[in-house]
Amino acid sequence: MGPDTAVVDGRRAVGVTGGGRETAPRGPRDGGAARRLRRAVRALLAVLVVAAVVVPLSAAARPRIPAPAPADPAAPTTPAALTSAYAANRADAAQASRMAAAHGYAHRAAVDRSLASSSRHLLAFDGRGPGRVTEVIGDLAHADRVAVLVPGSDTSLDTYGRFRADALALSRELTRRAPAGTHPAVVAWLGYETPDTVSTTVLTTRRAEQAAPHLRQLVRELRVLTGRAARIAPVCHSYGSVVCGRAAAGLAVSDMVLLGSPGTGADSVAALRTRARVWAARGDDDWVANVPHVHADLFGRTFGFGADPVDPAFGARVFPAGRGGHSDYFKPGSPSLSHLARIVLGAAKETRGH
Template identity: 45%
Template sequence: MGRATRTLITAAVVTAVVGGTAGWASGTAQEPVTGPPPGTAEWRAAGLPDPERTDPAGIARFFAGLAPAERRKLARTHPTVVGNLDGAPPELRYEANSRTSQGRYPGARVLAYDPRGRGQAVLVYGDLARAERVAVLVPGSDVDAGRMDSLTRKATALREATGGRAAVVAWAGYTTPVGVGLDAASGELAEAGAGRLARFAEGLRAAGVRTEPSLFCHSYGSVVCGLAAHGLKAKDLVVFGSPGMRAENVAALRTTARVWAAKDPTDWIDRVPNVAVAGLGHGTDPTDPAFGARPVPAGDADGHDGYFAPGTSSLRAFAAIAEGGVR
C-alpha cells in the first residue's frame, strides 16, 4: 500500500476520532520498546540466564535454585534486569525496582520499571502471592512511566470496589500511542505490546501466581488484548471504550477466557469507524451483539475515561467479574 493511500485512510480515522474528542491533537510516531531488560549485556557477561533465550518458567527454575542471599545479591547487582524479569519472584522484583524507581509510586509495589523511551511501569495493589483473584488493567493511549495517574486511579478504584479481595495490577508494560494518529489507527504498537503482555502473564504463573487473571483492557489496550488473546491464559477479557480487537468475533480471538464488552453512550469512541483496511483500523465493535461478547452495563459512565467512576454500574460489574461472582 502506498503512503498516499495510508495517509487518506488514516486521515479518515483520525478525523472521526478528533471530531469526537475534546482537546486531543494529532499523535506523534512512537517506536516500541522491545527486547530484553536494560542491563542485559552485563547480566549475560556474568554467565547468568539469557533473558531472550530463557522462558519465564526457566527463569523461575533458576531463581528457585539459589539461596536467599544469592537472590538478594543479584537484585542489588543487576536491579534493572531482575526488576523486569518475567518469572522472577515478585518480592525480589519489588526489591530491585525500589532501587531504580526511586519511590515514584507511593501506595503501590513496583513489579517492573523500565526507563527506556517514554518509560514503562507495572504497579501492584495487593498481595499477588495470596490473592484469590487477580485483575490486570491494560491502558490505551498516553500512558507511560511518567503518566500513570489515570491508570492508577482505575486500579485503586477496582481494588476498593472488590473490598480489597482482588489484587490489581496496573500494567503500563508497552509503548502506547501518543494522541491520535497513525499509531492509534494501526496495530504495530499493539502487536509489540501483545507479546509483552503474554510473557508478563506467563511470568506471573511461573512465579507462583496460580489464579488466572481477569484482564481489563481500555481503548487501544483492547487492541493489545485482542492480539494477545490466543496466547493468554486468562479467566476474563473485559474491553471498554474499545475501537475494536482486530478480530471479527469472539471465536476469532481463539481464547478460552470469557469475553466482555462495555461502551457508554457518551464515549467518543463510538464515532470511530469500525473498519479494518490495509492494516489500519481495528475492526468490529466488541459491543456489537454479532461480535458475541457478554455485555457489561455502562449507561451511567461518563465519556471515554469514566468507566471506573465510583457508583457507576460499570465499576460494580467490573468488581463482580474480578471477584469471579458473575457466571
C-alpha cells in the first residue's frame, strides 16, 4: 500500500438503534470472534469515510503529464531483439523527457532523462500521466533466477527512484549470494497505475484486477526469454500483493512472495490456485498489521482483502522480516532481504511461523 502512514482506529464506534440509542452488547452468545469482526468492519468504514473526503484532493493533485505514446513492438524473444527493445524504450524516455521539460515538469523530465541513459535496460516505457516502466537489472538474456518486483500504492515515475533502489538492493544481495554458475536478474515492474494510499481505490481490488493480465503477460515474455528451466519469483509488496493474488492462477512461477500484505483477496493459499510456493513476511513495526482483514460489500463494490497472509491458517510459508517498518523489506543487512535472496535463488528452507 506504499510508504508509512496512519490507519484510522474505529474501536470506539458503537451501534445505534433507529431511535438514536446506543445498542447494548449482545452477551456471551455473541462471542469474541463476532465482536472482533464488528470492530474490524467499523474500522474499515472509518477509513472509507476519511478516504472519501481526501480522494478528490489527491486525484486533483496528480497531473496528466504529456509524453509520446509508446511503440508497441513484438515482445523480444532473442538477445538481439532484447537489445533493440532496450534501445527503442530509451529513445521514448528521451523524447518524454523533452516533452515534460517543455511543459514545465522539471522533476519528471529529470526522471525520464535518467531512464534514457545508455546504461538502463528498459523492457517497456510509457511516460504519459503517472507513467509505467519495466526495467531490467542484470543480464536477462542469460538469467536463470529472476525476481519480479511488484510495487504497492503511490508508486509512479515521479517516485520511481525509491522503487528502483529496492530492486538494486535485491540485485546486489542476489549477486553476493548466488552460487557459481547461477545468473540472477531483477525486473522492476511498474506496469500498472498504482492507487493512491489515501483513496478509496486502495481499498478495493479494482486496480489489481486491471494489472493482473499485464503481470501474466510479462511472466510469459520472461519465460520465452529465459527458458522453461529458469526460476521466476514475483516479489509483491503491499498493494502489489493484491495484484499478485489476482494474477496468481495464471503465473508460471516457482515462488511468490507477499511482503507487508494487507491481504490478497483470497482466503488461503489454496484459493490462489497457484502451483508456486507462496511465502509471506511482515516486519514487527509494519503498520499494515493494523489493517482489518475483512471483506465488506459497500456501494456496489467489495472493500478489503480478506485473510492475513502471515496468519498460519492462510497457509503461506512465513519467514522473519525483523523489526523493520512498511518500507524496510529491502534494507541492506535486514533479515527480510537475506531471506528474499534465498527464496529467489531457490535456497530457502520451507519454514512456517512468524
